[in-house]
Amino acid sequence: MADQQSFHIAMYPWFALGHLTSFLHISNKLAQRGHKISFLLPPKTKPKFEPFNRFPDLITFIPIKVPDVEGLPPGTETTNDVPFPLHSLLMTAMDLTKPIIEAYLCDLKPHFVFFDFTYWLPEVSGRLGIKSVHYCTISPATVGYLISPERKLLEKSSTEADLMKPPPSFPPSSIKLHSHEARGLAATAAKKCGSGISFLVRQLLSFSGSDAISFKACTEMEGPFCKYIEKQFDKPVILAGPVVPEPPNSVLDEHIANFLDRFEAESVVFCAFGSECILDKNQFQELILGLELTGLPFLAALKAPIGAETIDSALPEGFSDRVKGRGFVYGNWIQQQLILKHHSVGCFVTHCGSGSLSEALINKCQLVLLPNVGDQIINARLMGGDLKVGVEVEKGEEDGLFTRDGVCKAVKAVTDDDSEVQKEVRTNHTKWREFLSSERLEDSYIDGFIQKLHALLG
Numbered sequence: 258m259a260d261q262q263s264f265h266i267a268m269y270p271w272f273a274l275g276h277l278t279s280f281l282h283i284s285n286k287l288a289q290r291g292h293k294i295s296f297l298l299p300p301k302t303k304p305k306f307e308p309f310n311r312f313p314d315l316i317t318f319i320p321i322k323v324p325d326v327e328g329l330p331p332g333t334e335t336t337n338d339v340p341f342p343l344h345s346l347l348m349t350a351m352d353l354t355k356p357i358i359e360a361y362l363c364d365l366k367p368h369f370v371f372f373d374f375t376y377w378l379p380e381v382s383g384r385l386g387i388k389s390v391h392y393c394t395i396s397p398a399t400v401g402y403l404i405s406p407e408r409k410l411l412e413k414s415s416t417e418a419d420l421m422k423p424p425p426s427f428p429p430s431s432i433k434l435h436s437h438e439a440r441g442l443a444a445t446a447a448k449k450c451g452s453g454i455s456f457l458v459r460q461l462l463s464f465s466g467s468d469a470i471s472f473k474a475c476t477e478m479e480g481p482f483c484k485y486i487e488k489q490f491d492k493p494v495i496l497a498g499p500v501v502p503e504p505p506n507s508v509l510d511e512h513i514a515n516f517l518d519r520f521e522a523e524s525v526v527f528c529a530f531g532s533e534c535i536l537d538k539n540q541f542q543e544l545i546l547g548l549e550l551t552g553l554p555f556l557a558a559l560k561a562p563i564g565a566e567t568i569d570s571a572l573p574e575g576f577s578d579r580v581k582g583r584g585f586v587y588g589n590w591i592q593q594q595l596i597l598k599h600h601s602v603g604c605f606v607t608h609c610g611s612g613s614l615s616e617a618l619i620n621k622c623q624l625v626l627l628p629n630v631g632d633q634i635i636n637a638r639l640m641g642g643d644l645k646v647g648v649e650v651e652k653g654e655e656d657g658l659f660t661r662d663g664v665c666k667a668v669k670a671v672t673d674d675d676s677e678v679q680k681e682v683r684t685n686h687t688k689w690r691e692f693l694s695s696e697r698l699e700d701s702y703i704d705g706f707i708q709k710l711h712a713l714l715g
């Protein structure tokens with residue numbers, strides 16, 4: 258196929274906002290270069306994503322109804338609609354869409370289908386002569402560490418002891434897990450993730466079955482992990498680069514803007530934990546008490562903790578009066594990308610979701626890393642250890658709990674002008690921000706990505 262010809266790509270991401278967002282970002286980059294996209298997603302979710310479709314003449318949203326599954330509340334469409342324990346049922350529901358997706362692929366006849374958790378797609382697309390690409394939203398470091406064939410996951414689940422060590426030929430790195438993290442990951446790994454299959458086996462089958470594995474990543478940041486994965490899975494790993502989304506063309510909510518505008522440049526601590534994280538009440542309170550302890554102005558966007566109906570009902574005694582005018586805990590969706598760009602924001606306390614980290618790296622705010630689950634832990638180690646662009650909040654080795662003092666200490670470490678750590682992370686963050694924002698970087702990665710897709714078609 259000649260390089261200048263355009264493709265038609267079907268997109269079928271796991272129905273989680275972080276994945277749907279990531280697939281739409283790469284769809285925009287491909288449509289910008291004239292390629293056609295058929296984006297399969299749940300009906301009610303479609304309007305939430307339409308404002309972010311920058312090329313509606315090339316990107317078509319196709320509604321896919323989520324089949325009913327016993328125990329899954331009717332109308333559930335994404336992981337944002339149900340608590341974590343029900344995500345497995347949503348995955349089962351997605352598996353039940355196999356006949357519908359096969360019919361669509363038969364009808365649409367795309368050159369490629371991009372997918373991630375639906376491990377059965379490669380078999381379906383292979384029969385239809387369509388190339389399958391596992392477009393992975395989690396980092397190469399996470400995939401290499403947790404899902405490598407060297408861990409022989411089809412023979413046995415990884416135990417806590419297994420996960421305390423990287424796979425035998427994993428590249429040298431600062432990625433080491435604390436025992437509570439290995440314990441949590443081993444439990445998650447073994448947990449059923451749809452149709453009676455464990456999360457890690459599902460991922461392993463998806464990677465192994467695809468024609469190529471793709472990451473939203475750069476060689477300069479994670480090259481050794483990408484090479485390791487290419488060798489272990491014995492198939493092409495094609496990198497899309499940082500795929501940094503254009504800032505939304507909406508304006509910042511007036512209420513939030515009025516709050517932030519009252520403070521000096523780079524003085525506000527912004528804290529957000531993504532679209533899925535729900536903390537327990539103790540940790541929720543330790544987090545916001547830690548923000549209070551810094552003495553700095555702060556804006557936190559968090560879901561109400563487990564067991565609490567609203568944010569207000571979970572706030573510690575006297576907290577609101579003490580922080581009035583200085584601190585604000587917000588329980589709804591917030592315009593994170595616009596807030597990260599606001600001149601008053603000087604520090605970002607993040608749960609280390611891949612989307613948030615991409616957005617943080619191209620902004621100036623200093624990074625405090627407070628991972629919650631899964632890949633966020635390995636992302637934090639990479640950012641705080643290998644790249645040294647932020648500081649992790651200390652947690653108890655055994656219980657994995659953080660304290661208000663730990664939160665305050667990490668914020669001070671990256672905001673106090675006379676802190677050596679602040680100088681180091683600021684320098685490294687500036688280096689990576691300039692690299693990621695450089696003119697030709699994105700074009701060179703996306704152009705290379707498209708050439709490698711051409712090569713897959715032979």
Ligand SMILES: C[C@@H]1O[C@H](OP(=O)(O)OP(=O)(O)OC[C@H]2O[C@@H](n3ccc(=O)[nH]c3=O)[C@H](O)[C@@H]2O)[C@H](O)[C@H](O)[C@H]1O
Pocket residue numbers: 274275276278394395529530531532533534558589590591592593594609610611612613614616630631632633
């Ligand atoms: C791959 C999967 O992504 C998941 O997504 P999650 O939503 O937690 O976090 P991000 O990837 O940062 O994505 C969150 C996205 O939502 C945006 N946002 C979030 C909260 C808000 O109030 N307003 C916003 O605009 C934010 O700007 C970012 O773009 C998990 O990390 C999981 O660990 C990972 O495997």
